[in-house]
Amino acid sequence: MSQEVKIISKRFDDPKAATLDGYLASGGFQALEKALTMAPEAIIDEVKKSNLRGRGGAGFPTGMKWSFVPKQSERPKYVLCNADESEPGTCKDRLILQYDPFSLIEGMIIAGKAIDSHQGYVFIRGEYRYLFDIMERAINEAYRAGYLGKNIRGSGLDFDLYAHSGAGAYECGEESALMESLEGKRGIPRLKPPFPAISGLYGGPTVINNMETLATVPHIIVGGGEWYANLGVPKNGGTRLFCLSGHVARPGVYELPLGVPFPRLLEVGGGVANGKKLKAVVPGGSSTPMFTAEEAMGLNMDYDSIAKAGSFLGSGGVVILDENTCMVKFALRIMQFYRHESCGWCVPCREGTNWLHLALGRFHAGGGREGDVDLLREVSENILGRTFCPLGDAAAMPTLSILKRFRQEFLDHLAGKPCSCGVSGRPALATH
Amino acid sequence: MSVFSQATQERFQTLLSHYPVKRSALVPMLLFAQDELGYLPPEAIREVGELVGASELAVREVIGYYSMLRLEPAGKYHVQVCTNISCMLRGGDDIYRHCKERLGIGHKEVAADGVFSLEEVECIGACSWAPALQVNYDFHQELTPEKVDEILRDYRKKAAAR
Numbered sequence: 374m375s376q377e378v379k380i381i382s383k384r385f386d387d388p389k390a391a392t393l394d395g396y397l398a399s400g401g402f403q404a405l406e407k408a409l410t411m412a413p414e415a416i417i418d419e420v421k422k423s424n425l426r427g428r429g430g431a432g433f434p435t436g437m438k439w440s441f442v443p444k445q446s447e448r449p450k451y452v453l454c455n456a457d458e459s460e461p462g463t464c465k466d467r468l469i470l471q472y473d474p475f476s477l478i479e480g481m482i483i484a485g486k487a488i489d490s491h492q493g494y495v496f497i498r499g500e501y502r503y504l505f506d507i508m509e510r511a512i513n514e515a516y517r518a519g520y521l522g523k524n525i526r527g528s529g530l531d532f533d534l535y536a537h538s539g540a541g542a543y544e545c546g547e548e549s550a551l552m553e554s555l556e557g558k559r560g561i562p563r564l565k566p567p568f569p570a571i572s573g574l575y576g577g578p579t580v581i582n583n584m585e586t587l588a589t590v591p592h593i594i595v596g597g598g599e600w601y602a603n604l605g606v607p608k609n610g611g612t613r614l615f616c617l618s619g620h621v622a623r624p625g626v627y628e629l630p631l632g633v634p635f636p637r638l639l640e641v642g643g644g645v646a647n648g649k650k651l652k653a654v655v656p657g658g659s660s661t662p663m664f665t666a667e668e669a670m671g672l673n674m675d676y677d678s679i680a681k682a683g684s685f686l687g688s689g690g691v692v693i694l695d696e697n698t699c700m701v702k703f704a705l706r707i708m709q710f711y712r713h714e715s716c717g718w719c720v721p722c723r724e725g726t727n728w729l730h731l732a733l734g735r736f737h738a739g740g741g742r743e744g745d746v747d748l749l750r751e752v753s754e755n756i757l758g759r760t761f762c763p764l765g766d767a768a769a770m771p772t773l774s775i776l777k778r779f780r781q782e783f784l785d786h787l788a789g790k791p792c793s794c795g796v797s798g799r800p801a802l803a804t805h
Numbered sequence: 806m807s808v809f810s811q812a813t814q815e816r817f818q819t820l821l822s823h824y825p826v827k828r829s830a831l832v833p834m835l836l837f838a839q840d841e842l843g844y845l846p847p848e849a850i851r852e853v854g855e856l857v858g859a860s861e862l863a864v865r866e867v868i869g870y871y872s873m874l875r876l877e878p879a880g881k882y883h884v885q886v887c888t889n890i891s892c893m894l895r896g897g898d899d900i901y902r903h904c905k906e907r908l909g910i911g912h913k914e915v916a917a918d919g920v921f922s923l924e925e926v927e928c929i930g931a932c933s934w935a936p937a938l939q940v941n942y943d944f945h946q947e948l949t950p951e952k953v954d955e956i957l958r959d960y961r962k963k964a965a966a967r
Contacts, residue, residue: 449825461889461928494823499836499873500929502942535823538833541873543927557831557857559870575825618891618932625933659890659928690932692891706893710927716870 376641378604378612380592381585382628384473391507393514396475402520404591408483409528411594416487420590422598424610428465429455429546429583430658430687430763432676435590439580441570442488448577450490452481453555456497456504456584457539457546460658461710462690465614465626466584470497470504473588474511478534480587482525483594485532488580492533495584496551499540508536543714547762548573548581550716561718562762585614585689606632609675613689617642620649620695631675638674638691649695653778657687659707660767662774684774699792700779704772705733711768722765725756729772741787750776808848813841817856827857831867835874844878872926880915880922882960884908885939888925891932896948900936901925903950907957920964921957 379385389395396402408416421436442450454477458466469477481493497505512534515521523531537555539545545554549563552574573579589611593601602610609631615638618624622643629638635654645651651666656674662684664672672682679686694703712726729752736745753769753776760766776783786792807814816837820830834857838849845868847861854864868874886901905911908921915922931937934946938953945956 458930459928462891462932463928464930464932464934467930498930499871500939500942503944537823537829538836540832540836540871542871554832555829556826557828557859557867559867616933618935619894624895624935655890690891692894692932694894698894703890703893706888706890710889713927 376637377628378630379628380604380612381469381473381476381589381614382626384476385468387472390473390475391471391511393475393511393518393520396473400595401475401591402479404594405479405482405520405526408486408594409526409530411486413487413489416483416594419598420487420593423593423601424598424605424608425586425589425593425601426609426676427583428585428589428613428689430460430660430685432686435582435586438570438582439484439487441568442490442578442580443571444489446578448575449492450488450577451574451579452484452488452490452493453548453551453574453579453581454481454493454495454584454587455546455548455551455581456495456501457543457551458501458584458688459498459543459546460660460688460690461707462616462618462655462658462692463688464616464618465689467501467504468614468626469584469588470501470508474508475515476588476591477508477584478511478515478520480590481534482520482530482532483590484580484582484587486530488578490578490580491531493535494555494574495534495536496545496555497536497538498545499538502538505536505538512536542716543710544716544762544764547764550762551581552579559716561716562764564761583688604630606630606673606675608677615674616688616690617693618690619655619693620646620698621693622646629674632678633674635669635672635674639693642693645693645695647695649697651693652696652698653694653700653703655690655692655694655771657685658690659692659710660763660770661685661687662770663778664774665778699737700775700782701733701737701786701792704775705730705737707771708733708768711764715764715768719760719762719765721756721759722768725752725765726768728752729768733772736783736786739786739789741783743787745787746776746780746783808846808852809838809841813837817853821856828859831857831859831864832871835864835868835871839874843881844875846876878915878919881920881964882940883922883924884957885924885926885929887927887929887931887935887937887939889928891928892936895935897936899950900938900948900953903953904938904957907954920961 384390425435426432544550545560550560554560569579654669676686708730712730715722717723753772756765756769888897936948937946
């Protein structure tokens with residue numbers, strides 16, 4: 374039944390893999406042994422060849438990101454793992470942390486060798502405390518066995534790694550805000566450029582990657598870039614973890630090759646729950662523009678296909694909405710989130726998310742006014758592209774996509790027609 | 806005199822050794838401080854500030870930013886219900902309402918006996934196992950109102966046993 378291709382998730386069923394012995398028994402640290410004999414450029418070339426792209430959201434080619442780090446630097450260089458998994462609909466990194474923490478350690482040491490960095494940090498969201506504990510234990514075990522610290526396994530390579538806990542802030546998943554937080558400050562984004570590869574943590578050249586991205590690196594080093602690239606489709610190498618949630622029969626995290634047709638992904642999840650009809654799909658976390666059922670059924674799940682269709686593969690959080698979902702309510706809940714998480718630094722985001730939340734709330738409660746649909750669109754368009762970081766866009770993009778694709782539903786609300794929730798009246802959000 | 810236990814003080818020292826800049830330890834230190842004290846009282850804020858070389862005002866500025874850090878005590882068991890999209894689509898709103906009714910408290914309120922507090926929270930990364938909630942750091946997933954009752958009963962028992 375399962376059409377999964379298990380690479381990143383190959384140890385998820387092995388309870389021993391979270392210990393060093395278990396990890397070694399399942400082929401762990403073979404990539405490091407190999408990488409220790411490779412030149413830094415050769416490692417970067419292999420990752421480039423693999424067509425591995427960032428699994429956190431933006432989908433930037435990982436090898437290219439690494440190659441931007443200058444060889445010579447007066448300041449120390451850093452490798453950061455972004456495990457601040459907070460994008461609604463996304464729940465994959467926690468499985469890697471839980472079942473395969475050493476693959477991350479191994480990936481980060483290899484990244485360190487590739488860019489000549491001797492210090493890494495794993496930034497884990499504060500809510501994931503049990504995973505922070507697992508990571509800390511794994512790191513301590515790696516130190517004791519000589520896989521971290523000075524002169525790793527007698528190779529002459531030095532690499533230190535520590536787990537760092539956040540304390541609740543979606544914004545810290547944005548790379549520059551994460552660095553501010555790691556420096557003990559409020560998680561406010563930095564103006565870019567300079568990009569982290571030139572000036573990141575403590576002003577040093579920094580590579581920052583999503584946890585799944587870094588944990589994939591050892592598999593690429595062992596299997597080869599070409600092997601990995603061929604698992605996916607051109608320019609979209611390998612497999613990724615898709616987090617299926619919402620109205621799907623078997624929600625879960627499934628590993629499938631990039632480019633998998635959406636209908637097949639849905640089938641792996643058992644189809645829409647309770648035999649209902651599909652209405653809409655969030656392709657890659659709450660910030661990505663949504664698709665109608667019809668659009669979604671024609672999609673291939675890779676970065677370029679989804680971009681061509683006007684959205685993003687994002688963080689792999691695929692949310693399924695059935696025919697009874699009220700899109701006004703859905704838009705409102707998304708905006709409640711972004712309003713709460715806006716760091717307040719940029720006016721368009723801070724004010725825009727607040728006004729959009731108020732207007733959507735009024736609308737959903739039955740107090741919508743003529744012209745409100747256009748007002749929502751205008752405010753969203755005025756946020757788009759006008760903020761330091763992508764959080765503003767993340768709030769505006771799904772809203773615009775819902776307004777465009779489900780405009781009639783908004784107009785029906787205005788006309789006082791019963792909402793597609795199928796419930797008489799309009800159920801309020803739980804909201805406080 | 807420190808307001809923290811020996812173990813927490815040692816943990817702070819280990820943390821401080823992880824960074825080239827002391828200030829970097831601030832956010833995790835505040836969270837660990839809160840784990841021990843239940844919240845961040847002024848004396849804890851001052852002590853953590855001294856350890857990282859930051860003024861009390863600077864520390865308060867940081868505390869104000871992070872949603873998990875608090876200046877007032879929460880209940881012994883802090884119930885955090887996710888109502889974000891993936892949970893909402895699977896009845897997260899009902900779970901939250903159910904918790905409000907059962908506990909007799911609302912958002913960010915603490916029950917009179919101090920056993921429970923409640924908070925409606927944003928996505929906790931349990932989307933594929935929705936609806937979900939956290940009690941302190943423990944996840945409870947694939948919830949139904951009946952399951953919530955069981956969970957709350959278990960914590961109440963635990964509180965009584967101490």
